Amino acid sequence: MKNFITLAISILLGFLLSVVSCQNSKKNTESRSEKKVLIAKNGEATPFDSTLVAPFFDQYPELKKFQKEVTALYQKQHYNYIWFDQKGIKEVGYLLYNKISNLTSEGITAKIPYHNQLDTIFQEEVSKQEPEVNSELFISCLYFFYTDKVYKGLDIEKSTQLGWYLPRKKQSFVNYLDSILANPSLIDKDEREILGQYYRLREVLKKYRSIEKEPWNSIALDSGVTRLKMGDSARAIAQIRSRLHLLGDLDSDSRSSLFDNSLAKGIINYKSRNSLGTNSSISKLDLVHLNVPITDRIKTIIVNMERCRWFSSPLAMSKTFIFINIPAYQLRYFENGKVALESKVVVGKAMNKTVVFSADMKYIVFSPYWNVPKNILYKEVLPAIEKNPNYLSENEMEWYDGGIRQRPGPKNALGVVKFVFPNSNSIYLHDTPSKSLFNQEKRAFSHGCIRLEKPKELAHLILKNDPNWTFEKIETAMQSGVEKWYALPQKIPVYIGYFTAWVAKDGAIHFYDDVYQRDERLATMLLEE
Numbered sequence: 001m002k003n004f005i006t007l008a009i010s011i012l013l014g015f016l017l018s019v020v021s022c023q024n025s026k027k028n029t030e031s032r033s034e035k036k037v038l039i040a041k042n043g044e045a046t047p048f049d050s051t052l053v054a055p056f057f058d059q060y061p062e063l064k065k066f067q068k069e070v071t072a073l074y075q076k077q078h079y080n081y082i083w084f085d086q087k088g089i090k091e092v093g094y095l096l097y098n099k100i101s102n103l104t105s106e107g108i109t110a111k112i113p114y115h116n117q118l119d120t121i122f123q124e125e126v127s128k129q130e131p132e133v134n135s136e137l138f139i140s141c142l143y144f145f146y147t148d149k150v151y152k153g154l155d156i157e158k159s160t161q162l163g164w165y166l167p168r169k170k171q172s173f174v175n176y177l178d179s180i181l182a183n184p185s186l187i188d189k190d191e192r193e194i195l196g197q198y199y200r201l202r203e204v205l206k207k208y209r210s211i212e213k214e215p216w217n218s219i220a221l222d223s224g225v226t227r228l229k230m231g232d233s234a235r236a237i238a239q240i241r242s243r244l245h246l247l248g249d250l251d252s253d254s255r256s257s258l259f260d261n262s263l264a265k266g267i268i269n270y271k272s273r274n275s276l277g278t279n280s281s282i283s284k285l286d287l288v289h290l291n292v293p294i295t296d297r298i299k300t301i302i303v304n305m306e307r308c309r310w311f312s313s314p315l316a317m318s319k320t321f322i323f324i325n326i327p328a329y330q331l332r333y334f335e336n337g338k339v340a341l342e343s344k345v346v347v348g349k350a351m352n353k354t355v356v357f358s359a360d361m362k363y364i365v366f367s368p369y370w371n372v373p374k375n376i377l378y379k380e381v382l383p384a385i386e387k388n389p390n391y392l393s394e395n396e397m398e399w400y401d402g403g404i405r406q407r408p409g410p411k412n413a414l415g416v417v418k419f420v421f422p423n424s425n426s427i428y429l430h431d432t433p434s435k436s437l438f439n440q441e442k443r444a445f446s447h448g449c450i451r452l453e454k455p456k457e458l459a460h461l462i463l464k465n466d467p468n469w470t471f472e473k474i475e476t477a478m479q480s481g482v483e484k485w486y487a488l489p490q491k492i493p494v495y496i497g498y499f500t501a502w503v504a505k506d507g508a509i510h511f512y513d514d515v516y517q518r519d520e521r522l523a524t525m526l527l528e529e
Contacts, residue, residue, distance in 0.1 A: 047079040048133045056137045062113040066144040073140060073174045082181070083139040084131035089122065092184040093139055097122050099187060100146050107205055107302035108149050110529050118142060146187075147173040149529075153309030158525055162518055165357040166495065168310050198308035200503035205301045211246055212294050219243065219287055229281040232259040240282060243290055244270055248508070273510040275328070275441050300511060303522045304501040311497070321493040322361070322429075324450060326354055327500045327512035329443040331429075331450070333458060341461055346432070346443045346451035353516050354448050356498045359421040360491035364459060366477035366484045367408035368418045372397075373426065376447060377404055408481045416478035417455050419462075421494045429494075431455035444515050450496075462492065 053074065057067045073082075083093040100112060112118070121135045153159075156168050180186050219239045221228065228237060238257040245253035250266035264280035271277055276286060324331045326347050333341040348354035372381055381404055385391045392398065396407045406412050415431020425448070432451040437443060452458060456478065463469040466489065477484050500519055503509045514520075 046081075048081065048131075048136070050074070050079045052133045053137065056134060059134075060114060060138075060141075063138075063141045066141045066148075069144050069174055070137060070140050073177065076174060081131045081136055082177075083136055089135075089139070092181060092187070094122065095184050095187055096139070096143055096146060099150075100142055103146075103149065105206065106150050106202065107305040109527065110149055113141075113145065114138070143177065144173060147176070151309065153306050154525060154529070159310050162522055162525075163353065163356055163516070164307070164310055164498070165355060166311065166497065167358060195308040195311040197499075197503065198305055200507070201301055201305045201308065201501065201509075203507070204501075204503055204509045205298065205305070207248075208294060208298050208301060212298065214246060216294050218291050221284060221287065227281050227283045228259055230259050230261075230264055233257050234259075236287075237263065240290065241266070249273075269508075273504075273508050275510075275512055277441060297511065299523050300501045300519060301509075303519050303526065304499050306522060306526060307497070307499060318493050320490075321495065324494070324496045325502065325512075326356070326496065326498050327515050328502065328510070331452065331458075333461060335461075341454065341457055343452050343454040343458065344438045344443065345429075345453065346437050346446050347515075348446050348448040349444045350516060352447045354446070354450060354496060355425045355427060356496055357423065357425065357427075358493060358495045359423040361419055361421040361494050362488055362491055363420040364462065364486050364488065365418045365420060366474075366486070367416060367480050367482055368412070368414045368430070369400075369408060369483050370406040370413045371400075372404045372406065373447065374403070408483055415455060417459050419455075419458070421492075427496075429455070429458075442513065442515075462488070 053067075053071055057064050057070075074080075083090055097118070099106075100118075103110065103112070118138060121138055151171070151173070159168070217239070219236055221236055222234055225234070228234060228240075235257060237259050238255055241250060241256065241263055242253050244250040244263070244266040247270065249269040250262065252262075254262070256263075267280045267282060267286075268278060270290070271279070271286070274289060276289060282290075318334070319336050321334050322331060323334065324345060324347075329345050329347060331341075331343045331345050332339050333343075381391075381397075388394070392404070396409050396411045397404055398407065406414075408416075410433060413432065415433055418428055418430035420428050427449050429450050429452055434451070435453075437445055437451070438453040456475075459474055459478075460471065463474060468486075498516070498518065500512050500514050501509060502512070
């Protein structure tokens with residue numbers, strides 16, 4: 001009887017434990033179910049433990065440079081998952097991964113940190129798993145790595161070392177991620193963040209990398225030949241024809257060795273976009289240019305893509321502005337985003353480099369005095385006076401306020417008008433009596449200021465809607481011989497840049513001489529990154 005009671009009690013206890021276990025199991029199942037329902041409803045994973053962020057960077061020290069931004073990002077997001085939802089990694093995550101896997105298309109050769117781990121995260125079987133903190137943090141570091149290289153570029157300290165004093169926008173890529181998450185296509189192209197020229201250069205980079213796969217043999221003239229012209233026949237002509245077709249300056253390649261009209265047009269196309277004149281003949285100097293290795297051209301494209309990253313976006317936003325490209329020796333005046341005037345310019349020679357910076361034009365000065373800068377005064381004017389006591393009178397100069405100035409008139413070094421945008425570099429735009437310099441292809445002759453081929457046209461355009469000025473009044477002021485300053489009602493931004501490669505709207509790339517020898521140093525810096 002005693003054994004029977006013991007057995008009965010055991011059976012009863014077992015039954016009760018089973019019931020409790022089932023109830024607990026049911027509760028756990030319901031809890032998991034509720035969690036899945038929660039994820040399904042809001043489309044996002046639940047927050048993760050914030051204390052897991054610091055150990056991640058201890059485990060992956062190469063990513064520590066992004067720790068501050070990553071921490072700020074998740075504080076803003078309340079430690080919610082950004083890159084995962086109930087289906088795995090979001091589409092924007094894959095777009096980012098694809099972009100960073102093709103960084104070379106952005107002209108970037110930097111090593112991707114922990115590339116193998118990133119590849120593993122984006123494998124299909126892994127991406128279908130539930131969100132995991134390390135994977136989440138890896139992708140966020142990937143985002144900041146991408147924006148650092150593609151949007152930001154070299155640090156301001158390094159760009160300044162290269163003589164770049166244009167202001168650089170300080171962008172919060174923590175906040176910018178909101179725009180990308182709302183519109184993932186922005187990760188591929190957003191001209192608000194990078195100068196639009198960047199994307200044209202990127203297209204040409206793709207083309208030139210394709211050209212790089214083709215034979216690129218040196219072209220030489222026959223012995224005793226110094227120039228090829230219309231009607232000539234030579235083996236080099238067929239080679240030139242093929243080269244121009246490969247570069248896009250000729251629509252087709254007949255492989256003919258005869259110098260015909262078709263080749264002449266291709267040569268003119270090539271020369272015009274490389275500042276080699278406008279004639280159709282080919283000299284030995286032209287061949288030196290044609291023989292520049294395609295790898296060198298690719299390097300030039302890449303360093304100019306980097307310069308685009310440094311350009312602040314207001315340039316694209318401004319309706320009216322002036323842009324001067326030093327290596328191109330060219331000024332462009334923009335109205336409503338369109339070129340209203342192009343003018344050749346003379347810039348500073350290598351010893352007196354024109355500074356890369358920006359400022360607002362505030363004044364136009366008609367019939368200006370030229371206040372001789374101290375460096376010119378001591379190096380040139382005073383020695384000239386010692387040799388010729390009549391130097392001042394012969395050059396319409398006079399002592400003034402402890403220095404020397406040149407009176408308005410036909411001999412004045414600033415011509416009949418100057419355009420002032422106050423700056424610490426004492427640089428301005430001005431007319432010049434030395435008009436012959438504009439006939440030369442290379443125009444680095446000044447002491448730093450910028451001489452204009454079309455100063456009168458620029459003055460008329462700037463003042464065309466100003467009721468204070470008529471065409472006749474402007475012309476009279478220029479020729480009056482009496483200095484007159486006029487404060488512009490609306491300031492005009494002036495940007496002085498340095499680009500040795502520039503792509504026109506028709507897709508043609510223009511290469512310019514590296515007049516201040518800055519490309520190679522920048523290329524070296526990029527390789528060190």
